[in-house]
Amino acid sequence: MKFAMPVILTALTISLLIVPASWAEAQETxxxxxxxxxxxxxxxxxxxxxxxxxxxxxxxxxKRKNVLGTLMHSFVPLGVITVQWVLFGYSLSFGSDIGQxxxxxxxxxxxxxxxxxLSGTIPEYLFAMFQLMFAIIxxxxxxxxxxxxxxxxxxxxFILIWSTVVYDPICHWxxxxxxxxELGALDFAGGTVVHISSGAAALAAALVLxxxxxxxxxxxxPHSLPLTLLGAGLLWFGWFGFNAGSALAANATAVLAxxxxxxxxxxxxxxWLGAECVKGNRPSALGxxxxxxxxxxxxxxxxxxxxxxxxLVIGAVAGVLCYGAVIMKIRLGYDDSLDVLGIHGIGxxxxxxxxxxxxxxxxxxxxxxxxxxxxxxxxxxxxAALYSFVMTYGIVVAIEKTIGFRVNxxxxxxxxxxxxxxxxxxxxx
Numbered sequence: 001m002k003f004a005m006p007v008i009l010t011a012l013t014i015s016l017l018i019v020p021a022s023w024a025e026a027q028e029t030x031x032x033x034x035x036x037x038x039x040x041x042x043x044x045x046x047x048x049x050x051x052x053x054x055x056x057x058x059x060x061x062x063k064r065k066n067v068l069g070t071l072m073h074s075f076v077p078l079g080v081i082t083v084q085w086v087l088f089g090y091s092l093s094f095g096s097d098i099g100q101x102x103x104x105x106x107x108x109x110x111x112x113x114x115x116x117x118l119s120g121t122i123p124e125y126l127f128a129m130f131q132l133m134f135a136i137i138x139x140x141x142x143x144x145x146x147x148x149x150x151x152x153x154x155x156x157x158f159i160l161i162w163s164t165v166v167y168d169p170i171c172h173w174x175x176x177x178x179x180x181x182e183l184g185a186l187d188f189a190g191g192t193v194v195h196i197s198s199g200a201a202a203l204a205a206a207l208v209l210x211x212x213x214x215x216x217x218x219x220x221x222p223h224s225l226p227l228t229l230l231g232a233g234l235l236w237f238g239w240f241g242f243n244a245g246s247a248l249a250a251n252a253t254a255v256l257a258x259x260x261x262x263x264x265x266x267x268x269x270x271x272w273l274g275a276e277c278v279k280g281n282r283p284s285a286l287g288x289x290x291x292x293x294x295x296x297x298x299x300x301x302x303x304x305x306x307x308x309x310x311x312l313v314i315g316a317v318a319g320v321l322c323y324g325a326v327i328m329k330i331r332l333g334y335d336d337s338l339d340v341l342g343i344h345g346i347g348x349x350x351x352x353x354x355x356x357x358x359x360x361x362x363x364x365x366x367x368x369x370x371x372x373x374x375x376x377x378x379x380x381x382x383x384a385a386l387y388s389f390v391m392t393y394g395i396v397v398a399i400e401k402t403i404g405f406r407v408n409x410x411x412x413x414x415x416x417x418x419x420x421x422x423x424x425x426x427x428x429x
Contacts, residue, residue: 268295
């Protein structure tokens with residue numbers, strides 16, 4: 001017994017030394033990281049800046065009489081989707097899983113979240129706002145496929161429904177605990193969730209609403225390429241938040257995504273211009289702007305997963321591939337006004353596939369002999385594209401048959417600025 005008391009006291013002393021240390025470590029793990037928080041706040045603002053960038057990119061490519069209407073298609077989602085997201089969109093995307101298909105309603109109205117609630121090392125409010133920006137930009141991208149021929153009120157209804165029944169489920173599949181994420185599909189910043197879904201949706205909507213009057217015989221010449229180039233530059237700038245912010249931390253992965261974004265975008269620009277020259281055309285300003293976006297789109301799913309030299313390959317191939325897809329539009333005869341399918345759909349699909357081919361960071365792909373990852377990526381591409389196309393087709397048909405989606409011939413000839421908004425983009429005396 002005389003040795004029992006010292007042993008007990010020693011054990012208690014060690015426990016007192018260990019437990020507080022472990023408790024402090026747990027507290028540190030659960031605590032907010034201010035560097036991460038600051039970076040994701042900046043990234044969220046950068047992604048929001050992509051909306052004006054997209055507005056200018058699209059607005060410069062349409063006729064002068066439709067510039068305001070086209071700009072509004074990119075701006076109004078900032079209101080509509082923000083409200084939808086706060087009310088129930090965030091919950092459908094990131095709420096408790098239901099059948100690996102959709103999130104539950106446990107986070108409607110942001111219920112259960114306070115300013116102290118964390119998602120990883122950042123406040124959950126901030127995580128919700130960062131993800132909101134992705135939801136907004138996705139529906140805005142679709143507008144390019146149906147530009148110059150739709151009623152504004154019908155468009156507002158469309159983006160509300162589409163975000164709820166298409167974007168939120170696909171987002172949950174990949175990032176919210178759904179079946180694609182469980183299978184191991186890799187999508188760092190939205191190649192599948194954002195670009196493939198919007199590209200397929202734009203094609204479906206364009207097919208339902210049919211061609212603009214005069215397409216393709218009448219030349220659809222952009223009215224202001226300077227606006228388009230300015231928009232492309234803003235998209236490039238904002239995309240650093242889009243990709244590097246998706247690391248959700250100020251860390252080495254964010255730096256890798258930032259680096260890959262720059263490299264792939266430069267390569268995409270040169271790839272598109274090179275394809276134009278090989279085709280026998282002059283290198284064009286519109287081609288430069290389009291190549292920039294093609295490179296940005298393609299690197300999005302792979303940004304934090306591949307080495308920089310593979311980012312160079314991804315971007316260069318995207319420039320050539322997306323150029324070819326845009327050329328095919330004329331031959332196939334569908335009127336995707338601003339080439340959403342050709343750039344975002346095809347570019348996103350290539351980027352998602354390339355992720356499976358070249359991933360060496362945070363996973364393995366074909367380079368490491370993991371052919372299964374390529375199969376999972378292909379499955380994700382097909383599932384997102386098919387689901388988005390079918391659902392969008394049904395939504396557009398329903399709106400067209402009820403309240404009417406497409407403007408009449410007279411309004412289209414007059415221009416959407418006047419017929420839908422009672423304004424003009426340029427008042428010249």
